[in-house]
Amino acid sequence: xxxxxxxxxxxxxxxxxxxxxxxxxxxxxxxxxxxxxxxxxxxxxxxxxxxxxxxxxxxxxxxxxxxxxxxxxxxxxxxxxxxxxxxxxxxxxxxxxxxxxxxxxxxxxxxxxxxxxxxxxxxxxxxxxxxxxxxxxxxxxxxx
Amino acid sequence: xxxxxxxxxxxxxxxxxxxxxxxxxxxxxxxxxxxxxxxxxxxxxxxxxxxxxxxxxxxxxxxxxxxxxxxxxxxxxxxxxxxxxxxxxxxxxxxxxxxxxxxxxxxxxxxxxxxxxxxxxxxxxxxxxxxxxxxxxxxxxxxxxxxxxxxxxxxxxxxxxxxxxxxxxxxxxxxxxxxxxxxxxxxxxxxxxxxxxxxxxxxxxxxxxxxxxxxxxxxxxxxxxxxxxxxxxxxxxxxxxxxxxxxxxxxxxxxxxxxxxxxxxxxxxxxxxxxxxxxxxxxxxxxxxxxxxxx
Numbered sequence: 001x002x003x004x005x006x007x008x009x010x011x012x013x014x015x016x017x018x019x020x021x022x023x024x025x026x027x028x029x030x031x032x033x034x035x036x037x038x039x040x041x042x043x044x045x046x047x048x049x050x051x052x053x054x055x056x057x058x059x060x061x062x063x064x065x066x067x068x069x070x071x072x073x074x075x076x077x078x079x080x081x082x083x084x085x086x087x088x089x090x091x092x093x094x095x096x097x098x099x100x101x102x103x104x105x106x107x108x109x110x111x112x113x114x115x116x117x118x119x120x121x122x123x124x125x126x127x128x129x130x131x132x133x134x135x136x137x138x139x140x141x142x143x144x
Numbered sequence: 145x146x147x148x149x150x151x152x153x154x155x156x157x158x159x160x161x162x163x164x165x166x167x168x169x170x171x172x173x174x175x176x177x178x179x180x181x182x183x184x185x186x187x188x189x190x191x192x193x194x195x196x197x198x199x200x201x202x203x204x205x206x207x208x209x210x211x212x213x214x215x216x217x218x219x220x221x222x223x224x225x226x227x228x229x230x231x232x233x234x235x236x237x238x239x240x241x242x243x244x245x246x247x248x249x250x251x252x253x254x255x256x257x258x259x260x261x262x263x264x265x266x267x268x269x270x271x272x273x274x275x276x277x278x279x280x281x282x283x284x285x286x287x288x289x290x291x292x293x294x295x296x297x298x299x300x301x302x303x304x305x306x307x308x309x310x311x312x313x314x315x316x317x318x319x320x321x322x323x324x325x326x327x328x329x330x331x332x333x334x335x336x337x338x339x340x341x342x343x344x345x346x347x348x349x350x351x352x353x354x355x356x357x358x359x360x361x362x363x364x365x366x367x368x369x370x371x372x373x374x375x376x377x378x379x380x381x382x383x384x385x386x387x388x389x390x391x392x393x394x395x396x397x398x399x400x401x402x403x404x405x406x407x408x409x410x411x412x413x414x415x416x417x418x419x420x421x422x423x424x425x426x427x428x429x430x431x432x433x434x435x436x437x438x439x
Contacts, residue, residue, distance in 0.1 A: 031377060039373025082439050100439060103361055103370065106417070107389025107435030111425055 007055050014048045042087075042100070046137060070140040072096050074118065077142070081116030082108025088115030089139055092123045097136040118142070158401045161354055162333035166204035169336045170212045181339055182242035184234065184278060185219035185288075188271035189259045189298045189307050190248025193325040194289040195221050201328025202406040209332055213339070217242065220261065231264040234278075243338065244282035245331065249291040249298035249307035250275050258305040272313070279314045284338050286319045287311070288331055293320040294424045301428055311350075319343070320350045322397075324421035329402055330355045349424065351396070360392035360418055363400045379434070380415050389435040391420030 021041050028034055049069075072089075077096065082088030087100040088108040099105040099115060108115040113122055123132075172178030187195065199206050210216045216223075218234040225233055248271070251259040256272025263269065279285050290296035292310050299307040311318045321330045334352050337344040344352045361367065369375070369384035376383045386393070395418055403410045411418055420430035427433075 035375050035377075035383075036373055084437050085439055087439055101373070103386065103393035106386050106391060106393060107432065108438050109389060109432065109435065111394070112429040112431070 004055060007051050011048060011051050011055075014044050014051070018044050018048075039101070046098075049139075069138065071143045072140050073143060077118070078116045081114060086116075090115055091118040091142050092120050092133060094120075094142045095133075095138055096140040096142060097133065098139045099136065102136065155401050158398055159407075162329040162336070163203050165333050165336035165340060166208060166213065169339050170208060172340070173212060178339055181214050181283070182217050182237050182240060183214040183245065183335070184217050184237065184242050184282075185245045185247070186261070186271075186274055186278065187220055188246060188248035188261065188275065188292070188310075189251045189305065190289065190291045191297075192221055192247070194247035194292075194331075195219060197325035198288075198328045198331060200405065201332060204332050204336075206328070209335070213336070214243070228263065228265070231262045231269065234262075235264060238278065238281060241283055242278075242281075243284045243286070243335065244278050245286045245288050245335075246275065246279070246292045246310050247288045247326075249295045250310055250313055251298075251305035251307050252313075253304070253306040275310050275313055279310065279318075280316065284319065284343065285310070285314065285316065286321060286331065286334060288321050289326045290322045290324045290421060290426050293322040294426070296322075296324060297427055317343075318350060319346065319352065321355075322351065322422045322424065322426070324426065327355075327399075327402060327404065330397075347396075355398055356396050356422075358396065358398060360395045360397060360400055360412075363398070364392050364412060365400060366412060376415075378436070382415065385412065385415075385417040387435070387438045388417050389432055389438075390417035391423065391430050392418040395420045395423040397422040 018041060021037050021044070025034065025037050028037065072091070077089060077091055080086050080089035082100060082105070087098060088105055089096050090099055090113075091097070099110075100108075104110055105115065111126075113119050169178060173180055185195065201209070217237050218230065220230065223230055223233070250256065250271050252272060256270035259271040260268040261271050261274055287293040287310050291298045291307070294309045295307055296309075298305070299309070311320070319334060321334060323330065330352070333354065334344060337352070337354070344354060347353055347356060361370070366382075366384045370386055374383045375387040376385045377387065379388070384390070390412070392412065399410045399418070399422070400412070403413065417434065419433045420426050423430060
């Protein structure tokens with residue numbers, strides 16, 4: 001377990017990088033560079049989320065990690081369909097995962113499924129027993 | 145950008161696989177160590193794209209196959225005989241040894257009456273009847289192309305003729321060569337391997353591992369762009385087309401190395417996303433083929 005001081009340093013580094021990337025985004029006109037910077041931004045934000053969660057967990061080790069992150073209703077989840085600037089999220093067994101840059105979700109679709117939906121039953125019928133979910137970033141949980 | 149590494153032994157070996165196998169068969173046949181096998185090619189409910197693709201083969205080419213490897217008993221697009229005479233020829237080997245290649249799905253509605261492939265002794269022969277009769281007795285059955293392997297375009301929504309892949313009707317192992325069309329190398333390499341050593345190693349979906357072992361995404365010349373997060377936003381851009389809906393990451397076949405039309409090019413090399421034509425579920429589950437405004 002990293003101590004809090006190291007985590008805070010890492011958070012600050014990430015914030016500095018995010019600010020630099022935003023400065024670059026203002027100046028660049030090249031779409032390739034823009035895509036690269038946006039992707040880097042997403043990575044930094046993802047790192048930031050993990051570090052913040054880590055900090056929260058280190059303060060309250062008894063509560064499971066999933067309780068500290070955001071909740072989604074079905075309607076809220078449907079906004080995250082991977083289009084027009086929204087990331088691509090899917091729900092499996094009540095947990096919401098980020099598949100925005102998951103290779104198998106090209107164009108935010110996967111074997112006829114679309115992002116922004118609950119794919120629990122389809123996942124169970126195709127990927128039961130496969131260690132797929134552990135590789136995806138958790139962004140929240142579903143609520144009624 | 146779209147060039148594969150010509151110094152890579154893995155790529156070079158892949159490119160030589162089929163010609164090495166076919167040449168071994170041809171030598172064996174010449175020296176009478178290997179017996180020419182009878183080959184029946186049935187065109188069922190499809191577009192005949194796979195036999196046309198086979199004619200496009202080069203090193204090995206179709207001529208080598210038809211004259212030096214097998215006795216090509218039947219293919220309705222290529223044979224000289226027609227009508228009853230052609231069907232007589234087809235049925236003449238039903239009790240002999242033969243390898244069956246099948247392209248196209250099988251129409252099952254109304255006992256298969258929506259696809260009659262010929263008439264024998266005055267009676268219509270449906271695709272359904274033909275696959276049942278010839279599929280059960282063949283030494284090996286090879287499903288050539290996506291329709292035969294999995295229903296493919298013939299079974300796409302709304303599927304009015306209730307088409308299915310041939311495995312649904314046969315209680316035996318079927319070697320599957322999905323692809324729309326099947327690359328000539330995939331078929332000739334598989335056939336040559338069967339003649340030399342018997343059934344090739346297959347994956348869990350009955351596809352020969354020698355051609356279907358790698359995801360397109362894993363050997364894509366644009367992979368570095370994916371890893372760096374540099375994505376094309378419209379057709380024509382030379383970067384990774386993942387955001388446009390490229391199906392390379394879910395399609396397992398060797399197009400990036402083998403390419404098409406004698407190794408000239410392939411879809412991604414021509415700035416079009418892979419549409420997953422060699423993947424089970426094509427086309428319905430691979431749609432949309434192009435997506436814009438994705439994040």
